[in-house]
Amino acid sequence: MSEQEKRKIEPGVCIPWDEKRKELPKISGDQELVKRVWEDVDALGYLYIWQCLLSF
Amino acid sequence: MSAEMEQRYAERLKRYTTAMRNEKPDKVPIRPFVAEFTAKYAGYTDQEVTHDYEKAFAAARKCAADFDWDATVGNMVYVWSGLVKAIGLKYYAVPGIELPPDTAFQYLEPPEDNAWMRPDEYDALIEDPTGYLFNVWLPRVSGDVSPMGEPTSYRNNLSFVKGGMAMMNYFHGFGTQAALLRSESGTVSAISGILKAPFDIIADKLRGYKGLCIDMFQQPDKVLAACEALAPHLLHVAAGGADPDRNVPVGLWMHRGCVPFLSPDQFERFYWPTLKQIIEGLWERGIQTLFYAEGEWNPNLKYIAELPDLSIVYHVDRGDIFEVHKAVGHKFCLSGGIPNDLLAFGTKDDVRDCCKRVIDGVAGDGGYIMDASAIMQDDTKVENLRAMTEFTREYGVY
Numbered sequence: 001m002s003e004q005e006k007r008k009i010e011p012g013v014c015i016p017w018d019e020k021r022k023e024l025p026k027i028s029g030d031q032e033l034v035k036r037v038w039e040d041v042d043a044l045g046y047l048y049i050w051q052c053l054l055s056f
Numbered sequence: 057m058s059a060e061m062e063q064r065y066a067e068r069l070k071r072y073t074t075a076m077r078n079e080k081p082d083k084v085p086i087r088p089f090v091a092e093f094t095a096k097y098a099g100y101t102d103q104e105v106t107h108d109y110e111k112a113f114a115a116a117r118k119c120a121a122d123f124d125w126d127a128t129v130g131n132m133v134y135v136w137s138g139l140v141k142a143i144g145l146k147y148y149a150v151p152g153i154e155l156p157p158d159t160a161f162q163y164l165e166p167p168e169d170n171a172w173m174r175p176d177e178y179d180a181l182i183e184d185p186t187g188y189l190f191n192v193w194l195p196r197v198s199g200d201v202s203p204m205g206e207p208t209s210y211r212n213n214l215s216f217v218k219g220g221m222a223m224m225n226y227f228h229g230f231g232t233q234a235a236l237l238r239s240e241s242g243t244v245s246a247i248s249g250i251l252k253a254p255f256d257i258i259a260d261k262l263r264g265y266k267g268l269c270i271d272m273f274q275q276p277d278k279v280l281a282a283c284e285a286l287a288p289h290l291l292h293v294a295a296g297g298a299d300p301d302r303n304v305p306v307g308l309w310m311h312r313g314c315v316p317f318l319s320p321d322q323f324e325r326f327y328w329p330t331l332k333q334i335i336e337g338l339w340e341r342g343i344q345t346l347f348y349a350e351g352e353w354n355p356n357l358k359y360i361a362e363l364p365d366l367s368i369v370y371h372v373d374r375g376d377i378f379e380v381h382k383a384v385g386h387k388f389c390l391s392g393g394i395p396n397d398l399l400a401f402g403t404k405d406d407v408r409d410c411c412k413r414v415i416d417g418v419a420g421d422g423g424y425i426m427d428a429s430a431i432m433q434d435d436t437k438v439e440n441l442r443a444m445t446e447f448t449r450e451y452g453v454y
Contacts, residue, residue, distance in 0.1 A: 009184055011292035048220050049189045050293045051227075053261055054250050056135055056145060 014045045057239040064242030068126040072244055072425070073303050076344060076369050078389045080422030084415060084452030086125045086445055087246050087391065087425050091132040092160045092434040093441065094119050102133075102434065103152030106161050109136045109226055113233045120243040123445050127244035127304070130233035132431060135161055136226050143219040144200035144211070147172070147261070160433050166264040172196045173262035175271060178278035181262070182285040193262065247346050249297025249306040251290060251338075253331040254283035259312045268312075272326060279326055287330040291337045298343045305344035305369055308335075314351030314374075328359050339367035347388075349373055350430060357383040373429045381418040390418055391425035394444060399428055400435040404443040411447045419452065426452065 009016065017035050027034055057065075067082075074081035095105040098115035105112040112131045120128050137150040149155050149162040166172050172193055173181065181188045195203040200215040202208050234245040252260070258279070259268045271279050294306045312318065313327045335345050347360070347368040354375040360368075361384050370388045372380050377393035384390075393414045398406055411426065418424050426448045432441065 009186055011289045012296075014186060014190070044220070044224075046186060047293070047296070048216075048223060049186060049194065050289060051223060051250075052143065052145075052194065052219070053189060053257065054252055054290075054293060056140055056143070 012043050012046055013039070014042050014049075017042075061239060061242045065238050065244065068242060069244050069303065072127045072246075075423055075425050076305065076389045078366055078387070078423035080454050082454060084419050084448050084454075085127065085425045086123075086427075086448050087127040088123075088125060088427050088441065088445075089129060089132055089246075089431045090116070090119060090436075090441075091134075091431045093432040093436045094132070096434040097122075097438055101151070101157045102160050103150075103157035105131075105133045106135070106137045106151050109138070109229060112136075113229065113236075116233070117236055117240055120237055121241040123442065124449055125243060125445065127246035128237070129246050129307075130230050130237065133161075137161060139219065139222045139226060142222050143215055144198040146197055146199060158434070163260070165266070168264065168266045171262070171264040171267045173258075173267075175263070175267065175275070178271075178275065178282050182278070182281045185285050185289055197261075244304070246304060247307040248299040248304050249294050249343075251294035251306050251308040251334065251345065253308070253310055253313060253327060254286040254290060254334075255279075255313065255327045255331070256309075256311045257286055257290070258282055265312055265317070272322060276326075283326065283330040287334055291334045294334065294338060294345075295341055295343060298338070298341070302342045302344075305346040306338060307346045307348065308368075309348050310350055313356065314349065314353050315355050317351075320355060323356055324359065328356075332359070332362065335363055335367055339364050344369060347371060349375065354379055354383075360384055361387065363387070369425070371427070377414060378417045385418060385421075385423065389423040389425065392427045392429050393418070394426070394428045396428050396430050396432065396436065399432065399440045399444070400437060402440060404439055407440045407443045408447045411444055412451060415448070415452050422454070 017038050020038055071081040071083060072085045072087065075085045092102050092105065094115035095102055098118045100111050100115055105115055109131060112133050116128060116131055135148065137148065140148050140150065147164050149164055151157050151159050151161055155162065177192065180192065191204045195201045198215060200211040202212040237243040237245055259265045263271060298306050313323060318327055338345055345368045348371045350373050352374045357380065360370065365387045368388050370380065370384060370390050372390055372392040377390065380390060394410055398410055426444065
């Protein structure tokens with residue numbers, strides 16, 4: 001397992017923004033907007049697997 | 057919504073929430089947890105309400121409209137098997153497919169020597185629970201999801217698209233259902249959100265009950281660490297699904313914490329610490345927990361009494377509700393206590409007598425909600441549930 005994969009992932013997160021940010025070019029516009037939307041949609045992936053575990 | 061229905065809803069919400077705050081409302085609230093009973097009453101098969109959630113929603117609304125209930129759950133046949141099959145989950149037997157159409161869905165324990173999580177995988181789960189679930193657990197429990205490192209497939213890709221979109225449709229359906237319950241019959245949606253104990257998650261969905269029992273002896277520290285690793289996630293999911301208005305509780309459905317599944321020492325060491333921590337975390341956010349104590353929980357009452365006042369609504373299944381009232385009735389609202397076998401096999405008079413004993417014994421100062429002991433399936437007689445409802449409405453007036 002890589003060091004990146006080993007670091008602690010907080011509840012509500014699948015791929016942390018800090019990790020995704022490194023893949024992106026320099027953000028010319030509103031970085032906070034990109035971050036917020038990334039995290040909101042990432043949380044849906046989190047919700048999916050935890051609801052599979054809890055509800056189904 | 058008509059003004060009359062809005063007024064009825066407001067009265068019922070006040071009655072329900074007042075009782076849950078362990079205070080005295082105008083009447084004893086009635087909040088039955090009805091699952092496959094709704095199918096029987098509405099003229100559907102178990103297969104129909106399990107596999108077609110719109111029929112399940114319709115059946116719940118029909119019951120809500122025909123019975124004078126203050127609150128109910130939008131769909132208590134909660135495990136929608138259409139989604140189960142879309143994802144390819146292996147651990148359910150579904151009515152009309154693996155079971156006869158008029159049999160309720162069943163959860164299947166994993167084989168003892170081939171559980172969904174292997175005994176040497178605790179460290180991976182503890183390190184990154186979400187990653188473990190996606191990368192290891194889901195490919196094992198799904199017939200469609202490809203294991204990591206193996207070629208992907210059409211079925212793998214479809215599983216995530218279909219599963220994700222279907223789940224969103226289903227959960228959005230609960231919002232519509234809540235609005236329809238309110239506008240059509242003035243009925244409150246009884247709970248919001250879901251919680252399970254970390255220990256139960258490991259028992260139910262990861263190691264199986266037998267596997268976890270072995271682990272408690274062979275690698276107890278790993279079991280404890282896994283409970284601690286799961287707890288913040290379970291708190292997060294429960295809080296995220298909670299009622300934003302903080303009126304109704306999160307449903308906590310417990311399976312293996314009762315007698316005789318765990319000894320008192322095992323309960324104290326393995327089951328309770330992380331569950332207590334989650335319930336306290338929810339309460340710090342103003343969220344009550346519907347503590348669905350399935351089975352016999354009275355030997356654990358001394359632990360439950362440790363919880364903050366009002367933090368739970370304590371639902372009594374097979375425990376003696378009068379003992380529960382004596383032990384924790386001053387701290388928490390109680391619900392349940394009408395035995396399911398009585399509702400299935402008794403007479404209307406038996407049911408009325410039992411309701412009277414329970415109301416007399418535990419509801420005198422408020423803080424009690426009428427319900428059966430356990431979720432009602434299709435063996436509950438319509439006439440008996442009607443007797444429970446009508447008697448409580450007549451007799452349960454403060």
